[in-house]
Amino acid sequence: MKNIKIHTENMYLYYGSKMALNNISIDIPENKVTALIGPSGCGKSTFLRSLNRMNDLIDSVKIEGNILLDGINIYDKNIDVVSLRKKVGMVFQKSNPFAKSIYENIAYGPRINGINNKSELNDIVEKSLRNAAIWDEAKDRLHDSALGLSGGQQQRLCIARTLAVNPEIILMDEPASALDPISTSKIEELIVQLKENYTIVIVTHNMQQAARISDNTAFFYLGELIEYNKTKKIYTNPDKKQTEDYISGRFG
Amino acid sequence: MMLQKFKRDAKGFIFEGLTLASALIIIAILVVMLVVIIIGGKDMFTWEFLSTFPTDGMTKGGIFPAIFGTAMLVIIMSIAAVPFGTITAIYLTEYAKENSIIAKSIRFAVRTLAVIPSIIYGLFGLGFFIKFVGTGMDNVFLGGQLKWGQPNILWASLTMALLTLPVVIVSVEEALKTIPRELREASLALGATKWQTIRKVVLPGSFSGIMTGTILAVSRGAGEVAPILFTGAAYYLATLPGSLSDQFMVLGYHIYIMATQSANVDQTLPIQFGTTLVLLLLTFSLNFTAVILRYRIRKKRIA
16 A cells, blocks of 8 residues: 555554454555444444544543554644644534534534635635535525425435645535435445545445445454455455454345 | 112212302302403503503502512512523523432422512512612722612513513423423434423423513513512602613502502502403413413414
8 A cells, every 4th residue: 555644553442341343454545445344333433423523522432542644643732633633524424514604504614724815705605615516406595594405415415525724634424325226326436536636534334335345345343453455455355354244245 | 789879870960060069159250250350440451551650649540660660570570580490490401410419409499489578579579679789889889879769660570570480481391391201302312412302302302491480570560569678669750760770650559558548549440450451461361372372383383
């Protein structure tokens, strides 16, 4: 694997005294889609949320080990969480647009970064919506409430909103799990397009989805990283029996 | 078998009837109360009554100074209680750790404040605002000349603000809690700071709750008498309060003195009914506004 974007080393995460991630070491390459799969409660979402320090919001979480982004430990005391999160965007399982207009949803991130110039904002909004493949549907109703969009549109809006702050990495936590098949395939197409410019880490319960869109797949089970390899290899000839059992649907 | 079933059904029937009866009694009480007040007060409900001063030793005339005083009281009270209560609620929901000692202490204090009898607020206002703060201000700034160390509308409003503070805190807290965690996370994930998230996502979404809290506090404050007895309410004033250091007349207290202190209670009966009707309409319309507001903004948020 060439350029490593995220590198974790002997990473442990605890909720209080309960260990949720056990010795995770993984290299996530730049401009690729990396899928995290595994049964519910296996720690894949927890791992994902460690990468933009979203777990900081939970008081009881304690993290040991290293998570390096471009070689810099993101849990270092000197790291500014706010600028880390601008660099590492996140799309959530449930689409969560603000109760504002479509335009204001996209402009939210740029605005908090101090961009107030109208034409600059207009450009960012259009570009982000285009890149998230929702411009055509949204362009005539930019100033309508984002909550009037369908579920699939809302999720693409949330992706556009993330793109608007110009991140390097996009974390996606089951972004299509609440969507119908057509919306899901739109999101999947979008993810494949986005990897040209972004590094994508996606948690998914949908094994076919992981197989379709990801370059690498990591299989988590009970807080451990069981196997991590090229997606093709994981799906055709996994090294571990547990991986094979999970992928073939024998448990999980 | 049959007998058992019959017994069971009969018990169920009786109990159902009992619950219905008690529910109907509630309605009856309300209806009787409203009917009596409306019948007694409707003839008094004229523009003249609302807009003029009492005359003839308060046996005739209107209640304008009491309406004006009540309005001033709740305005000054809101200016104090709403920002203070909102900020406290923000601290509790957004910053304090759920089970930290400080959060628990604040919640305990808020709950306790809410159940303290209102007369005790009055005594506290007298001791703290008038005797301690007011007299202190007089001594420091006015060389002991009596100005602030006596009952006035400022101290009465602040005392009332303390009484209504729990109402504001609880309503705002509830409103803040209705903002889903996902929205906070969305904002934070875009690189917003916690304060930006509160200001741009949480507070706008809680606007209805803050307004509701304000209106409920105002409605409570407009009706309470005990806290302002010692701290600023006047029996009778020939002029409206012109500054914060003036005393004022107020609707609730006006009813009380009309009913108990008047030279001729029977003669002032229509005034009592009229004043009661005005106070009732005021609190009803405030609560009604709160309901409408809550509904409207909720609808807007969903649309």
